[in-house]
Amino acid sequence: MTPYVQPPEPLALYGPEFAADPRDHYRRLRGHGPLAPVRLAPGIDALLVTDYQAAVDLLRDTHTFTKDPRAWQATVPDDSPVLPVLGHRPTALFSDGDVHARYRDAINDSLALMEPHVLRAEVARVARRLIGEFAATGDADLIAQYARRLPLHVFVTWFGVEPGDGERIVNGIAGMFNSTENATTAYADLVEVVTELVAARRARPRRDLTSYLLGHPAGLDNDETVRQITLIMSAGHDPTTNLIGNALLHMLTDARYAGSLHGGAMTAHEAINEVLWQDPPLANLGAHYPRDDTEFHGVRLRAGQLVLVSYAAANTRSAPGPSDSAVRSGASAHLAWSAGPHRCPAKQPALLIAMTAIEQLTSQLCDAELAVPAGGLKWRPGPFHRALIRLPVRFTPVDMSAEAHRHRTAGEAADGQQAVSIGP
Template sequence: MTSQAAPGQACPAHNGRMPLYGPEFAADPAATYRALREHGPVAPVELAPGVHANLVVGYAAALDVLRNPSAFPRDPRRWQAKMPPDCPVLPMMMYRPNCLFTDGAHHARLRAAVTDSLARVDPNALRGQVEQTADVLIARFAGNGEADLLGEYAKLLPLMMFNHLYGCPPELGHRLLAAMSAIFDMVDPEQANADLTHCMLELIALKRQRPDHDMPSWMMAHPARLTDEELIHQLILLMGAGTEPEQNLIANGIRLLLADDRFAGDLSGGSMPVEEALDEVLWTDPPMANYSASYPVEDTDFAGVRLPSAEPVVISFSAANNDPALAAQQRSGNRAHLAWSAGVHACPAQQQARLIASVAMEKILDALPDMRLAVPVDDLVWRPGPFHRALTELPVRFTPVAVPVQPDESPGEPRWNVQPTPSSSTPQAVTSTPSPRPSPPEGRQPWWRSLVRFLRGR
């Protein structure tokens, strides 16, 4: 596959830059990363036709960038102003007032509302809800003897978890789930986008009136005093980042467990193979392979490369994790990988994301102990795109199992945190200062037009 990557590196049509798109890159990104390392720890790439960037492929260099936000800020607006409106990567990289695209005091204020609220999620309650949700999904296909674990399990479980994490009443929760699923599936995306916007505004109005033990209520009550617009952007960011990458982590972990001889013989041995598989995936095939773009304040010499001002510097979490300089390190139990990023912009929900993935994997393995891939592992197809590491489907077969169909909603289910953990910056009581009701959806739709493209990430 290296020979396939090399022409892209030298092709005049790409101005000497390696493309990070197309089926060849999706099928074997490691070959592209190997070719890029010939340039050193930073290499010129194309994120899409004509969209230039520099990709950091060295582990030490990636840490240097991630830990130096003053030299490598996240605000993309100078670069964004030069991009055409139909730039295919713009939806994933354009500015939004959330903690991903901000720096300094603004970032600290938004992030505090997120991290302090996440800290109040009881891990035991979270585990119980993942188990209950997994039971509901597994019961739907356990008697069939076959399933697409991506579409029928790994994709739906994170979406359903956010229903509970956000404290959605059943009717609103089902609508929110349907809208988000339609966006990812590209089913009438404009209507799905409008539906999601309406659901979020309705959820905020509900939580203003009746705050509860859930993420929106905690973020509203936070001393950061988020505006409705800021609150919506944080909630959408959490849901978008916690669904697509999470489904890829679950699916890629199950794929590894079923296909790799190091794990296949030990699946009946408890949770240890699952934890080891997660470590392996986060090192070798992180669900977000290339992201965390920053934009140098001025032309900068870094790692032997001249980085133009405001041109994206993208971190390759996958290439950096697999830097040959780290070859001697033991990976089992080693969590020094960059799959969650690093520095002030490191993923604030990594503990919750890992717990959800590990429980989801344990539940499916326990329920279907003889599960196996329905096709050779090399026949699995990866979705193209510069940012994610995502399968198109994960077909499996197994002995049909009679599992009682579980109800989607259980009356009186436990709250996320019946006794909220005190936080230094979050009041213990869930209260909210009354504020005007959000504007009707019609007034908000124009600035949400990009949401469908952002969440699709294709």
């Protein structure tokens, strides 16, 4: 029997210290074994899995663990800033077994409607339009002016969101991941916009994913549809923005890219892959709760206790050491898309969006370089994501006005079409 070891004090995973140096936090946590106590917000503690094998075992073990947070949630204040991410909603993310399969089928079938070549063309068109808005100025914040706007446009198009509601959607999603006092309001606003959209499509279906989900054989009611859409948007938008941002930063700072977007020998594909190993956009999530008191990888767990997976820590070295730079290699895959029944269902479209976004930028602004020292860049607070606040760059101004006109004209024609292929 494993001897009981007094757990250390929980390490805070919120606030500027964690945001500035998460790797140091992961290194310290690994020193306590495969699971270590963390604090997600004042008064909200969890156990964090930092070991690769323990993470895979947990993510696949539906017998020992449930995704339903309600027993844990009953112990947490209603206004806790982590609830917009961890609080129960009737979605795929918080359900097990047949209920999960029903939601997951509807989500998978909707995502399967994306035609990759149509999606690529749509993303490239929007990318060039966004780049055209700042190309002539010679500087830009690639998060606010590019990485955050591009996936939003894709989601707005997929779900048929009215153009004027786009900003509310992106603010709602960003707000809920920040895990600050505003997180609850942000999520409530997101739900309100999507509820209006679902009611409108129930009354008059169109050729968009909202209408498709409403008509799916799973028979989702309005609220279930609202919740799956907000899940797809929130699980999709923020991580895709951050994958683009983190990969661009990697290209701008890694010597193999020669400090600019087009100077080195490596490709966008390689930059994305390295970021998925070293700086995954969803750093810590995979919330699970033991169904009963149990022991897991030598640690005693109480029924209903919150256990999270650190995808970021599990991807990097499992033994504590002076450097986290060595990543696992060989047959084991990185965990940036999670694993088991709740792994990301949108890996392919997400990769396609990120890849196309970066390729467009590198082909248009080939000498872009960081406009501030890399050490001065700030990361958003919160325990769940790895997200730059800003990514300021400068470059030789490019005149894209002729092309912008061409794409505006093409775009006006294309705006009447969908990036999805729904039925014959």
